[in-house]
Amino acid sequence: MSLTATSPSRDLSNTVRYALHGRVAVIFLDNPPVNGLGDTVRRGIHEGLALAQSDAAVDAIVIAGAGKAFCGGADIRQFNTPAATAKPMLRDVIAAIEASGKPVVAAIHGFALGGGLELALGCHYRVAQAGSRLALPEVNLGLVPGGGGTQRLPRLIGVMPALDMIHTGKPLDAGAALAAGLVDAIAEGDLLAFALPYALERAAQGSHPVASRRALNADGVDFAATRARLNPKARNAIAQRAAIDCVEAATRLPIEPGLDEERRLFDALVEGDASKALRHLFFAEKEAPRVSGGGRAGQIGRVGILGAGTMGGGIAMAFANAGYPVTLYERDQAALDRGVALIRKNYEITAAKGKLDAAGVEARMARIAPSLDVQDLGQADLVIEAVFEDMAVKQAVFRQLDAVCKAGAILATNTSRLNIDEIAACTVRPEAVIGLHFFSPANVMKLxxxxxxxxxxxxxxATCMAVAQKIGKIPVLVGVCEGFVGNRMLTGYWREAGFLLEEGASPQQIDGALTRFGMAMGPLAMADLAGMDINWATRKRLAPTRPAHLRYSKVADRICELGRFGQKTQAGYYRYEPGSRQPLPDPVVDGIIEDCAREAGIVRRPVSDEEIVERCMLALVNEGALIIEEGIAQRASDVDVVYVHGYGFPGARGGPMFHAQTLGLAATLEKIRALRHEHGEHWKPAPLLERLVEQGATAF
Known part of the structure; x- marks a missing residue:
């Protein structure tokens, strides 16, 4: 069958085209990059349907996507703007499809996501190209489907399969969608060549199936049990609960009231802080890998890792998981054997959870070549050192790598806070030296x-930003300073926690207040987990640079002086029973805190949870604003990505800088000024924050 249109294509809007292919009208969505259902797309489809209905020469209608996909859903850039609610809404478009006496076929390639799948659910028939993906992933943005997805999908594929798809946001591929009854046929070759005759065959039938008119059977579905299984700490927990409510409404209400209830919940979520935060992060994560300043990414073949400890092993796994051959170098056999054994153990834990089969474990292990000969690193295009956090040690390693590695190889350090420029100065190729600060466990953490x-x-x-994405990381480009972005901001966060201890809070109150706020861990339990000796070494190194007039809490130092370094010594801010990670209150620490407060002349008082959260959060915000101003981070949203993905900041609050915007920048500055008045110069407001408030800005 000829795919050449029998009429010239015409534009129904600037994002929708219409053409006749014999007796089939084809409506093409053409709104790059993902054919988002913005106002002009909805209007164009609506006009195309009317045009095809009124044309006696048209027997059937196909809706298809131009470019790489059918439709990626609503245009989220238009959310919270008039365009999002401009008529016709998606509900109006689907109503026009359902009322059509001529069959309407959705021809899906690439993906049909969110509103794109809802549009397809509104069509009489759905054909999909092999390999395409279908999903309602709105919960990942803190939303529920708002175009009828929660009402039509259960009527089409059954309540339980629909409930699972909607509240998890997980996609189905074309084959699974066919098996579930979500699509009617799969096209192996050219999609349009398949869809056109398919649509004409359906035109010969007297009536066409409408998903919203199908009967629905909710027998055996336990909505309460599904709610009980949700993780209440998930960033999208509110949306997941609302999604379950929507599907339950589909089992209790006729279609129109069900659509009203879905829309009511969607509208409430779209105006809520949690969804705004998650949408902010969605764009922030996409933006983070983009770098100004040109640069072309080169190819990385083999990767070398120097150091087979916990960090080096985790980094080796991250690359092996993505298919890279890895040379893992260690100086002595015992350390190398320990490192390789730990890697195997980690893979076997993953396999025991059913996320990897035995062949997958062996394939990954085979990609990691253990070595005791540093010369083997000479074959690598990228070498990452993961040795002890000490400048002299790092410099010695880089002198060695400079001598061993081939011309053009990239030399990377995994330092978490040391000066990259001082490390690069030990080589004859400073242009090839970069920091790649992985977060532990390196094979799991995304940042x-x-x-x-x-x-x-x-x-x-450019090469390192590209390779980071290939190994499934979210890369954020940062500049050189003490602690870069994440650990530099952590300094002020921990500082306030120490001051609050002296002023009257207990370790468990501080950690409890911040975990209830949404942090994955409290700052003191986190210090115990990370190992308090590492930051103690940093504080001692930086002691000569510390201004004498600024307040300093000695609590953490006193704890370390007793050999208490956290979980690894079974004692830090808390004590730990052998074999347990459960933090237990310790009277020894209470005594240290009281001694430090007395020596500093502090009269202890009751401290509220609100004060704990406010001071710890505003310390992050103020330091983040300084980092942005200094150009250490490219953009404020990068700081948010660092904190959400590296430091357990609640995604539903969007990161520290977005949290400040939610509070209001003027209100944030006012609080920081009040803290300066009460607690001194640690709270000098960041000039960027002052300037933005002066200009009336509401965002960084």
Missing amino acids: LEVVRGAGTGADVI
Whole structure:
């Protein structure tokens, strides 16, 4: 069958085209990059349907997507703007499809997501190209489907399968969608060549199936049990609960009241802070890998890791998981054997959870070549050192790598806070030196701080940002300073926690207040987990630079002086029973806190949870604003990505900088000024924050 249109294509709007292929009208969505259902797309489809209905020469209608996909759903850039609610709404478009006497076929390729799948659910028939993906992933943005997805999908594929799809947001591929009854046929070859005759065959039938008119059977579905299984700490927990409510409404209400209830819940969520925060993060994560300053990404073949400890092993796994061959170098056999054994153990734990089969474990292990010969690193295109956090040790390693590694190889340090420029100065190729700060466990954590030195080449930066994405990380480009973005901000966060201890709070009150706010862990339990000796070493190194007039809490130092470094010594801010990670209150620490307060002349008082949260959060915000102003981070949203993905900041609050915008920048500045008045110069407001408030800005 010829695919050449029998009439010239015409534009129904600037995002929708219409053409006749014989007796089939084809409505093409053409709104790059994902054919989002913005106001002009909805209007164009609606006009196309009317045009086809009124044309006696048209027997059937196909809706298809131009470019790489059918439709990625609502245009989320239009949310909270008039365009989002401009007529016709998606509900009106689907009503016109359902009322059509001529069959309407959705021809799906690439993906049909969110509103794109809802549009397809409104069609009489759905055909999908092999390999395409279908999903209602709105819960990931803190939303529920708002175009009828929660009402039509259960009527089409059954309540339980629909409930699972909607509240998890998980996609089905074309084959699984066919098996579930979500699509009617799969096209192996050219989609349009399949869809056109399919639509004409359906035109010969007297009536066409409408999903919203199908009977619905909710027998055996336990909505309460599904709610009980939700993780209340998930960033999208509110949306997941609302999604379950919507599907339950589909089992109790006729279609129109059900659609009204779905829309009511959608509208409430779209105006809520949690969804605004998650949408902010969605764009922030997409924006983070984009780097100004040109640079072309090169190819990375083999990767070398120097150091087979916990960090080096985790980094090796991250690359092996993505298919890269890895040389894992260690100086002595015992350390190398320990490292390889830990990698195998971690893979076997993953396999025991059913996330990897035995062949997958062996394939990944086979990609990691253990070595005791440093010369083997000479074959690698990228070498990452993961040795002890000490400048002299790192510099010695880089002198060695400079001698061993081939020309053009990238030399990366996994330092979490040391000066990259001082490390690069030990080589004859400072342009090839970069920081790749992985977060522990490196094979799990999504964040990667990519640290640009003064001499780091643009191509080296571009290559590392690209390879980070290939290994499933979210890379954030940062500049050189003490602690980069994440650990630098952590300093003020921990500082306030220490001050609050002296002023009257207990470790468990501080951690409890911040975990109830949404942090994955409290700051003191986190210090115990990370190992208090590491930050103690940093504080001692930085002691000569500390201004004498500024308040300093000695609580953490006193704890470390007793050899209490956290979980690894079974004692830090808390005590730990052998074999347990459960933090238990310790009277020894209470005594240390009281002694430090007395020596500092502090009269202890009751401290509220609200004060704990406010001071710890505003310390992050103020330091974040300084980091942005200094150009250490490219953009405020990058700071949010660092904190959500590296430091357990609640995604439903969008990150520290977005949290400040939610509070209001003027209100944030006012609180910081009040804290300066009460607690001194640690609280000097960031000039960027003052300037933005002066200009009347509401966002960074």
